[in-house]
Amino acid sequence: MSRAFVNEDSAADHANAPIERHISSQPNYVTAQGLALLHAKVSELKAQHSQESAKGDDADKQRLADLERDLRYFNQRLLSAQVAAPATSMDKVQIGSWVTFADEHGNEQRVQLVGEDQADAAQGLINWGSPLGRALLGAQLGDEVLWLRPAGDLRVEIIAIEPA
DSSP states (O other), X not given: OOHHHHHHHHHHHHXXXXXXXXXXXXXXXXXXXXXXXXXXXXXXXXXXXXXXXXXXXXXXXXXXXXXXXXXXXHXXXXXXXXXXXXXXXXXXOOTTOEEEEEETTOOEXXXXXXXXXXXXXXXXXXXXXXXXXXXXXXXXXXXXXXXXXXTOOEEEEEEEEEOO
16 A cells, blocks of 8 residues: 555544544632532543444444543543532632622622533533632622623622532
């Protein structure tokens, strides 16, 4: 076989390789629940990979590559995870705290600060490193903080802090 054909085959393999998932440069602080979710995700991905691999020649190569990429990502996230101490304060916002805040119009919102892999805005789970998370982290009950948003900065007041 000509060397040109080998290179073409290699180039074709790279063209189908999934793009690696971005690893955040911020510290990987997680709640205890976030750590459990990471472990569960790795177990789920390993099971899916085993099922697909068991198909032998009938295995979906792209699916296997995607699963392997995701396993690399979540294994790295597990290795770098730093479990935050449980939030216990009702006076100061910590990772894991549930925080209720109000804007200048009296609109209230309740969120929990969590690690980035646990974040789910629809469930009120906010990444501690997001603009809102950074504004709230370390704030005390009654403090006004500035939430730097793309839609315009918003000053909010911390009206309740609950331990996780």
